[in-house]
Amino acid sequence: MKNDLPESAGAARQRAGFLQIEGLAKSFIADQAVFADVSFTLERGEFVCIIGHSGCGKTTILNVLAGLDQASAGQVFMDGREVAGPSLERGVVFQSHALMPWLTVRKNIAFAVASRWPGWPAAQVAAQVEKYIAMVGLSAAIDKKPAQLSGGMKQRVGIARAFAIEPKMLLLDEPFGALDALTRGTIQDELMAIVRATGQTVFMITHDVDEAILLADRILLMTNGAHSASGYVAGGIGETVINTLPKTRTRAGLHHIDGYYALRNHIVDFLIERARPGANPP
Ligand SMILES: Nc1ncnc2c1ncn2[C@@H]1O[C@H](COP(=O)(O)OP(=O)(O)O)[C@@H](O)[C@H]1O
Ligand SMILES: [Mg+2]
Numbered sequence: 001m002k003n004d005l006p007e008s009a010g011a012a013r014q015r016a017g018f019l020q021i022e023g024l025a026k027s028f029i030a031d032q033a034v035f036a037d038v039s040f041t042l043e044r045g046e047f048v049c050i051i052g053h054s055g056c057g058k059t060t061i062l063n064v065l066a067g068l069d070q071a072s073a074g075q076v077f078m079d080g081r082e083v084a085g086p087s088l089e090r091g092v093v094f095q096s097h098a099l100m101p102w103l104t105v106r107k108n109i110a111f112a113v114a115s116r117w118p119g120w121p122a123a124q125v126a127a128q129v130e131k132y133i134a135m136v137g138l139s140a141a142i143d144k145k146p147a148q149l150s151g152g153m154k155q156r157v158g159i160a161r162a163f164a165i166e167p168k169m170l171l172l173d174e175p176f177g178a179l180d181a182l183t184r185g186t187i188q189d190e191l192m193a194i195v196r197a198t199g200q201t202v203f204m205i206t207h208d209v210d211e212a213i214l215l216a217d218r219i220l221l222m223t224n225g226a227h228s229a230s231g232y233v234a235g236g237i238g239e240t241v242i243n244t245l246p247k248t249r250t251r252a253g254l255h256h257i258d259g260y261y262a263l264r265n266h267i268v269d270f271l272i273e274r275a276r277p278g279a280n281p282p
Contacts, residue, residue, distance in 0.1 A: 004067075004081040004089075017041025018201060019065070019169060024074035025234065026060050033072065034060060034225055036234035042169075047195060047202045049212035051267065052222030053275050056235045058205040059095075062173050065203060066092050079168060088116045091162030093175045097154040099146045099161075105133060106142045109161045116165040132164035133157075135194060152183035159191065163198070170195075172204040176211070185251050188214060196247075209267050213260065214251055216243055221270045226277045238274055241267065 019042035027033040034057040042048050050058055063069035065076055067086045076083040078090070099108050109129045114120065120128075133142050136156040146154055155175055162170055176184040192215055195202055206212050212219045218240060225235040245257050254260055 004078065004084055004087055018044040018046075018079060019203070020075075020077040021061075021065070022075050022077075024061065024064060024071045024076070026057060026064070026069075027072045032225065032232050033234040035222070035236050036073070038074065038236050040220060040237060040240070042201055042203060044201055045199045046217050047204070047215055048218045048220065049204050049206055049216035050220040050222060050237075051206060051209065051212055051271070052235075053224055053271065054207075056222045056224040056275070058222065059173055062092075062171050062203065062205055065169075066090055066171050068092075088112075088165050089168045091165055091167035091170045093155075093158045093162050093170070093172045095174045095177055097146065097151075097158045099154060099157055101146050104143050104145055105138060105149070105157050106130075108146070108157060109133065109164050112161050112165050128164055132160040135163065136160045136190060150183075152179050152187060155179060156187060156190075159187070159194075163194065163200070168201065170200055170202045170204075172202065174205050174207065177207070184208075184211075189251055191215070209264055209271075210251075210254065212267070213243060213245065213263055214249060214254060218242055219267065221267065221275065223274065224276050228277060233277060239270060 021038060021040050024038040025033045025036040038061065040048075050061070052058055060069060064071045065083065067083045067090070100111070103111065106129055109132060110125050113125050113128050117125075130139070130142070133139055136159055138153060138156055138160065141149060141153060146157070149157070155178075159175065176187055179187065188211060194200070204215065220237050221239045221241060223235045223238040226233055241263070243263065245259055245263065249257060
């Protein structure tokens with residue numbers, strides 16, 4: 001499943017960034033693009049979050065980056081090659097867990113690992129599966145089926161599966177949105193520790209401002225498409241915020257860090273005042 005197109009060495013050299021998104025647009029209705037002119041880059045090892053109101057096109061962008069959907073305009077390059085279809089070089093965690101209900105945790109992850117490395121002997125697949133299940137603290141549940149797990153545990157399995165294929169990039173679509181606050185906090189801490197330890201490149205959608213501030217090096221703020229007096233205006237990236245809070249930040253200590261409230265207020269103000277141009281005429 002490696003459908004990405006090769007690119008000439010010269011063209012790849014000219015490109016900056018590990019993931020390069022250029023002029024992306026998507027329309028489901030003619031002349032009313034959900035978003036347009038979306039361009040940004042991710043450096044290797046960077047954690048970038050995207051925040052915006054429901055319907056602005058976050059999931060659509062993520063699906064295009066994953067190669068699961070096609071943009072109406074624009075291009076995506078990962079590691080110098082154009083993304084042209086799904087690939088096991090990208091690990092995706094969806095809003096709901098997307099596990100195969102008839103398979104145990106072990107078999108759900110083994111399926112992905114064996115697809116990624118078809119030549120591996122069973123023992124090597126098993127070792128990889130056990131390593132990543134242990135990483136998310138689920139060794140005791142390895143032979144259970146999804147129905148026997150809590151929502152938080154199922155999302156952990158999804159995360160373990162995405163990491164177990166050692167993707168070049170992780171794409172996370174509100175992976176903790178359905179969890180209670182306590183479980184969400186614990187898994188956020190786990191994810192942060194794993195990402196720091198592995199240097200994984202991550203693109204994550206969230207609607208939780210604190211989650212973005214905790215996890216992201218950079219936060220993209222999206223506007224919704226809207227009708228205005230001068231016609232329809234497509235949504236897009238309204239602003240990019242660089243998170244300068246210390247990397248050692250933790251969820252529990254976030255609100256004690258200098259600059260946290262200023263950053264939080266800035267993002268919340270964007271969401272209230274600038275993200276929906278049609279709903280808040282100037
Ligand atoms: N397959 C589709 N057909 C028609 N409209 C769609 C389709 N997928 C998404 N949309 C529309 O595109 C917009 C963006 O959707 P989505 O990317 O899911 O937004 P978000 O993830 O930011 O909530 C929404 O208005 C949604 O109704
Ligand atoms: Mg969505």
